[in-house]
Amino acid sequence: MTKFILRRMGISFLVLLGGSLLLFVLTINSGDPIEDLRESNADNRDYLIRQRTAYMGLDQPWYSRYWEWLTGAAKCVTLNCDLGTNRNGVEVTSLLGNAASSTLRLVVLATVLAIVIGITVGILTAIRQYSGFDYVVTFLAFLFFSLPVFWAAVLLKEYGAIRFNDWIVEPTFTPLQILVTAGLLGIAVQAVMGGDLKRRALTAGATLVFVGAVMYYFSAVEWFRRPAFGAVLILVVGVAAAVGITALLAGLKNRKVMWSALTTVGAGLAVYFAFLPVLREPTWLSLLAILALVVVLGAVSGWFWGGYSRRLAMGVSVAVGVVMAFLIVVDRAVAGWMGLLSLKSRPISTIGSQTPNFTGDFWESFLDKGVQIILPTIVLTLVSVASYTRYTRSSMLEVLEQDYVRTARSKGLSERVVIVKHAFRNALIPITTIVAFDFAGLIGGAIITEQVFGWKGMGELFQTGLKTVDPAPVMAFFLVTGTAAVLMNLAADLAYAGLDPRIRR
Amino acid sequence: MTDPNTPHRPEKVPTPAGGGINPETSMMEPATGTTTTTEQKSYSQNQLVLRRFLRHKGAMASMIVLVFVTILAISSIGVGPIPGWWDKDYTRAANVINGGSPTLSLFPFTLGEHPFGQDSTGKDYFALVMRGTQISLLIAFVVGLLSTVIGTIIGGLAGFYRGWVESVLMRLTDLVIVIPLLVLAAVLGKIAASWGVWGLALMLALVTWTGLARLVRGEVLSLREREFVASARAIGTGSRRIIFKHILPNTVGVIIVSATLSIASAILLETALSFLGFGVRPPDVSLGSLISQYQNAFTTRPWLFWWPGLFILAIALTVNFIGDGLRDAFDPRQNRNKD
Amino acid sequence: MTISMPGTEPVLSFTDLDVKFGTEFGTVHAVKGISIEVRPGEVLALVGESGSGKSVTSMTALGLLPKNARVTGTITVGDQVIGELDEKGLRTMRGNDVAMVFQEPMTALNPVLTIGTQLTEALELHGIAFGKDADARAVELLRMVGIPEPERRVKQYPHEMSGGQRQRVVIAMAISCNPKVIIADEPTTALDVTVQADILDLLRSLKDKLDTGILLITHNMGVVADMADRVAVMLKGEIVETGTADEVLTRPQHEYTRRLLGSVPHLGQGPGQFGTAPVDQEVLPEGEVPALEVNKLVVEYKRLGKAPFRAVDEVSFTVNAGEIVGLVGESGSGKSTIARCALGLIPAESGDVKIFGHSFDGMRGKDAKALRKRIGVVFQDPASSLNPRFPIGECIAEPLQVHQVGDRRSRDAKVLELLDAVELPRSALNRYPHELSGGQRQRVSIARALTLDPELLVADEPTSALDVSVQASVLAMFTALQERYRFGCIFVSHDLAVIDLLAHRVVVLQDGRVVEQGKREDVLLNPSEEYTKRLLAAAPVPEPAEQRRRRDARHELLAQLGDEIVELHVN
Secondary structure, eight states: OOOHHHHHHHHHHHHHHHHHHHHHHHHSSOOOOOOOTTTTTOHHHHHHHHHHHHHHTTTTTTHHHHHHHHHHHHGGGGGGGOBBBBBTTHHHHHHHHHHHHHHHHHHHHHHHHHHHHHHHHHHHHTTTSSSSSHHHHHHHHHHHHOOOOOHHHHHIIIIIIIIIHHHHHHHOOOOHHHHHHHHHHHHHHHHHOOOOOOHHHHHHHHHHHHHHHHHHHHHHTTTTTTTOOHHHHHHHHHHHHHHHHHHHHHHOOOHHHHHHHHHHHHHHHHHHHTTHHHHOOHHHHHHHHHHHHHHHHHHHHHHHGGGGGGGHHHHHHHHHHHHHHHHHHHHHHHHHHHHHHHOOOOOOOOOSSOTTTTOOOHHHHHHHHHHHHHHHHHHHHHHHHHHHHHHHHHHHHHHHTTTHHHHHHHHHHOOHHIIIIHHHHHHHHHHHHHHHHHHHHHHHHHHHHHHHHOOOOOHHHHHHHHTTTHHHHHHHHHHHHHHHHHHHHHHHHHHHHHHHGOOOO | OSSOOOOOOOOOOOGGGGGGOOOIIIOOSSSSSSOOOSSSSOHHHHHHHHHHHHHHHHHHHHHHHHHHHHHHHHHHBBTTOOOSSOOSSSSOOOOOOOOOOOOTTTTTTTTOOOOOOOOOOOOOOHHHHHHHHHHHHHHHHHHHHHHHHHHHHHHHHHHHOOOOHHHHHHHHHHHHHSSSSSHHHHHHHGGGGGGGHHHHHHHHHHOOOHHHHHHHHHHHHHHHHHHHHHHHHTTTTTHHIIIIIOOOOOHHHHHHHHHHHHHHHHHHHHHHHHHHHHSSSSSOOHHHHHHHGGGGGGTTTTHHHHHHHHHHHHHHHHHHHHHHHHHHHHHHGGGGTTO | OOOOOOOOOOOEEEEEEEEEEEEEEEEEEEEEEEEEOOTTTEEEEEOTTTTTSSEEEEHHTTTOOOTTTEEEEEEEEEEEEGGGOHHHHHHBBBBBEEEEEEHHHHHOOOEEEEEEEHHHHHHTTTTTTTTTHHHHHHHHHHHHHOSSSHHHHSSSSSGSSSSHHHHHHHHHHHTOOSEEEEEEESTTTTTHHHHHHHHHHHHHHHHHHHHEEEEESSOHHHHHHHHOSSSEETTEEEEEEEEEHHHHSSSOOOOHHHHHHTTTTTTTOOOOOGGGGOOOOOOOOOOOOOSSSEEEEEEEETTEEEEEEEEEEEEEEEEEEEEEEEEEOOOTTTTHHHHHTTSSSSSOOOEEEEEEBOOOOTTOOHHHHHHHHTEEOOOOOOTTOTTTTSOOOHHHHHHHHTOOOOOOOOHOOOOHHHHHHHOGGGGGGOOOOOGGGHHHHHHHHHHHTTTTTOSSEEEETTTSSSSSHHHHHHHHHHHHHHHHEEEEEEEEOOHHHHHHHHSSSEEEETTTEEEEEEHIIIIIOOSSHHHHHHHHSSSOOOHHHHHHHHEEEHHHHHHHHOOOOOOOOOO
């Protein structure tokens, strides 16, 4: 297995090397790097040309320029990158640092969301094959596939940012809005839940009433300007998550797992209260430490409660722990919302990954970055969600036709166990490859999203580089996507081995 | 290695999730095997596929829309020297009437002076969008066709000859794949900047064939192992005949479906590149460059933004639905029990 | 039609069972009002060919038919009526009261879960044992079905076991909740004949020791004779005959049953069964070049990062002109590999294959083509052996076209002649393979193989994917054609009875090596090697009394050889 992975890594590395050569040669031949200077009327024109020639090494043959870049890039192995200078003599390595951090933040978030949403929806559509829900999701998937990303991004900018900012001044819903939203959600939920007519009507009705009430309440108290979350909601949502995750992964009959999950919720709340002062004004380090503590407490609770089904209990409790950590962050972020609004009356700006010269506390700047990332993430996620949904659906449908699923059913297992335990893991195996393959492509796709939303990310680095026939930034971009591709392939191989015992050796 | 001698498999009972069950063989196969097929019409694979495709409602509706859009784009402003029925030119500026608002009305249906409105210099936006549609469609179809040819040849050669041919071709494919599609397309698009629309199409074809090549290779590899190919080889059939008579015709489904889908992704790729400024350049317009040019006019003249976007969406969506219809029509899974 | 036997209540009964499927092609009437019952400790064999509706019948007992099925009639398991149970009641019943053993052990187990997990989940679900107790019970179950080192095996994954072992695991799973009845759907069809005998022994001892009723679904009359107490014969959704195994198999009443039994090749009766041409044993003149000469052939498959796998190891045999040589062996014996190597489709590692004295090695394209003209080939799988895009006429005429023999008219005439020879209607000419049944397609393959009047025919399991009645007519036709065209032939098969009725000489293979070869009578009636004896002893015959004798003889043989006779170990 190790040998196999090493071999694959080696091949990927060689391919990467070839790719870099190809891209380098193409880039330097894509135009005239000193075209603008030749046409300029500046007095120091010749000096400028000489200077740029020196920065870019234009007086050397292409292979020695490539070699220079390659040897510089090779130093990355010792964490001492030298990616050359752009045409103005600025170190690309330092440019790349900032650019990569904002782009990767975007892409990683989009990938995680796309995986979670895509796989969940894919499984649901497979289970409810040929239902109204399936047809609607299929149509939406096709729509997202066919959507010009840049066009959708501009639309989102208009409706997600500008109109939202107008609305947040006085965040209320009209009765019609409440009725339509609640009605649509009611229809959607009953389509997912399924069942006979009576059950569907009940589901739809309950959803409608619940959503309607919540929206009315939020509107009445202007929750969106003065939101509150609080310990009670953390407890309610946490318990719901604990029960839900237990029901899904272990079945409610398994009391040990159930108690373990509920204990985790309690532990999470205890941590929340104990560290509330720190949480009010944390640093990234202290925040992460607290969140990690919640998750670890989950694992510990699983260990002690689990008994025979210890592994399962630990898994479920860790999942609940992650949910609790997430809820704590949500609670603190919600608490910071008013502060953000007071600093920034139009919270979602259409340009940039964060507000320049922002002077808020930790949570306010967290929110500032948070709201800025929402729209580009949505754009970037849409296409991936569409394809993951389709892949998961077809993979799941194929697995559900296998003999071992029939065997599982003939043992009397419930649909939940058949799907979660027997079908899902097998269906995941082909999906890992797709996800790994997609990641590097997403960084490429982020070029457009960044351009529309005015992010100073790697997309910008690449675009300016290419427009000015400047290979160093372009190659820096490639270095990141290429490395990401190799790493994701490695991750996929490992995931593969973890999921499928047949290829473990 | 086990012998492929799985003995007798009796009927397959469809699993609950499996859906349909095929009556022709799994349930009704004459037990004696000598019963003659009666005087019903005989259908070849192609005819069966066509029948299934024609019954696919979504695909047929999409086909109609796509044909309509194509005819509209070509007939309205004409092609080259041949004039169309629309009298305005997409290059000529004019007085801006009524802020350039669209005059198109559906009830009653009238086009008016400027159905899609005018841009800030008074150019007729209908003519512009039609020109953009022409260019985008042209590029999409050329890219779809070319990349299909390249992908089929490379994948087919790799799958058929195996050995070093396969290694070289597949590493070449990996090489193209390792550079993100948009990045490679942008670089090539910039190189092709002065070569016009056809040059751009050629360059885009050079980056979009990889998926099909892998697909065709896989398909050829599995067909090679099929017994009818082994049997053809055993009777002394030459490589050429095996490729063109036995292997390629049986990969047609995969190729056609993939070609269709590659047209859809080509139009999205081209418009994205044009949006970024590495695709179609002025004076030529494509649907992507129109959006790029007018994206900041959204609040003042939203029609300048909506029309080209809706056309891209319509084309990509219909082509994708046609591809889906073709996939359903070719899908071996529907014939799984029929084998 | 049911036979009532006072005293014992049936554990599974179907009354007026009727199943229809709504499909896009209209309604398919799969089961047409049948009534059968299974009592404790009894094996009822439900026999029929593909499409008879026997598997559909069995799935109704579990309530596991697809949604497009409409079931009427009454199905009772113990005292529960299936139609009256809700989803939850059905789940409690599955596994607990009725358990299932499926045909394909290779795919019936989940590849990503350990054997232990798959065994314990049913135990925990039905409340038999939990936690550590369930683990212990799983080990015990594996021990019961005779899997060595069960403690180690529970931690393994299905792919680490052989097909026979996997089927034992499936059986262990089936008996884990002490069901009243087990439905075994073709439980041995995918297995080798020696493994099949073991699994049947296991099932038999299981029903004796646990008093479980078994509904055995099979197409194999030998298995019926070996296992069944009573038999129900199913044809196109109806039961045409029921009775005890002795009655049905020795004195069949219904015409279909008679035809079915008449189609089963009977090991030991040799040539001449159901109208196959008698094989004449004329010895060929000395000195004539043999049609095929295989000499110390070695074939290896390369494996990434491992030593190459030797599929064929120093195999030597000859096929004389006009002679049928049967290559027989179990899966993995290398018999198909030899056939493919003889056709020049895979290279030999060492040793050589000579066809009419020529070898494909180092031969120029033109000469190789000329040599190939003298060889015909028939493969196993009727689904993939014809190009789906060629009409039948073109399929058959292709060899003529490739070798540019004759003009269009003479080719058409040849095709029609061959269609007649393989007993297909001439109207089949313009049909496509997917419009024909499996048997018809295999006839087309044979016709195609004979187009160029080959002197050597390589037939790789040509009838093993066919129903018995179809197989019988194809074999009859095959021998008649061989009589007429006098080609030399290697006939690869796993079925000793098939080899028995048509081969002149037999080569027995095991793990890529020749175990024994010689004249048919010598090898099949009077084997000298241990492996051949085991193989022959394991093959069941479709007569209950004789099969009982053969079974006892096999057990004796195993005892002699120091092997254990498989049975359920209950403490």
